[in-house]
Amino acid sequence: MRASLIQIAVDPDEPVDSRRERAASLVAAQRGADLVVLPELWPVGAFAYTSFEDQAEPLTGPTHTVMAEAAAGAGVWLHAGSFVERADDGVLYNTTLVFTPEGERAAAYRKIHRFGFDQGEAVMMGAGEDLVTVALPRTTLGLATCYDLRFPEMFRGLVDAGAETLVVAAGWPERRRAHWSLLARARAVENQAYVLAVGSAGTHAGVQQAGHSVVVDPWGEVLAEAGADEEVLTVEFDPAKVAATREQFPALKDRRLGLAAPRIQQT
Numbered sequence: 287m288r289a290s291l292i293q294i295a296v297d298p299d300e301p302v303d304s305r306r307e308r309a310a311s312l313v314a315a316q317r318g319a320d321l322v323v324l325p326e327l328w329p330v331g332a333f334a335y336t337s338f339e340d341q342a343e344p345l346t347g348p349t350h351t352v353m354a355e356a357a358a359g360a361g362v363w364l365h366a367g368s369f370v371e372r373a374d375d376g377v378l379y380n381t382t383l384v385f386t387p388e389g390e391r392a393a394a395y396r397k398i399h400r401f402g403f404d405q406g407e408a409v410m411m412g413a414g415e416d417l418v419t420v421a422l423p424r425t426t427l428g429l430a431t432c433y434d435l436r437f438p439e440m441f442r443g444l445v446d447a448g449a450e451t452l453v454v455a456a457g458w459p460e461r462r463r464a465h466w467s468l469l470a471r472a473r474a475v476e477n478q479a480y481v482l483a484v485g486s487a488g489t490h491a492g493v494q495q496a497g498h499s500v501v502v503d504p505w506g507e508v509l510a511e512a513g514a515d516e517e518v519l520t521v522e523f524d525p526a527k528v529a530a531t532r533e534q535f536p537a538l539k540d541r542r543l544g545l546a547a548p549r550i551q552q553t
């Protein structure tokens with residue numbers, strides 16, 4: 287399979303509509319790829335909290351329209367990163383869209399773990415409740431967004447639901463880049479799955495982005511890694527390696543705690 291990770295730069299001086307069109311052009315240029323992935327909140331910027339209300343869109347708003355057309359135009363599976371969704375009840379969500387090569391929406395995932403502790407996204411947005419997987423012809427994707435990367439139990443849940451390729455769309459800050467690289471590899475090794483982690487470039491509301499999108503194989507080897515600036519990271523990977531790794535080194539079969547309610551000894 288060939289995947290293209292579009293590490294788009296978010297420049298506050300670039301109008302959102304222009305960036306949407308630019309993202310669509312970048313997707314169009316990936317014809318021939320099986321899967322194209324964009325990062326978290328690239329239309330508005332992951333840390334541009336003061337713009338969330340103004341830039342919120344319904345599920346089928348402008349980002350949905352432009353990305354559906356881009357997927358169909360390029361004939362690719364498109365993980366369109368995430369955007370600020372305003373639900374019918376007015377609640378905002380950090381929502382990821384996935385489209386088929388025909389431009390049909392295959393999935394929508396609302397970020398489960400909101401970042402910011404007592405501010406920003408954590409107080410401005412609702413939390414998703416559902417784990418989401420998407421069956422492609424040769425692999426099953428498990429969807430995660432940025433801060434989700436810190437929660438291994440979520441990834442184990444995705445693996446239990448059949449995910450073999452874990453896609454993390456992020457707007458990860460440069461100052462915690464070491465965590466990004468380490469956690470992406472950890473999630474791949476512990477789940478014996480591919481990890482496609484795509485970040486953004488540029489500076490969102492003063493927060494320098496880490497870039498360094500990375501693709502890790504089920505053995506923990508880094509297959510490809512981007513630099514800090516805008517770029518498209520293209521990688522070929524063999525989905526069959528997930529089953530082969532799980533068969534050759536069947537650590538997932540040795541799990542104990544999921545089998546029954548664990549006994550807890552407290553002294």
Ligand SMILES: O=C(O)CCC(=O)C(=O)O
Nearest residue numbers: 401432433457458459462
């Ligand atoms: O966990 C982190 O260090 C970064 C998370 C984040 O920036 C986000 O979820 O938007």
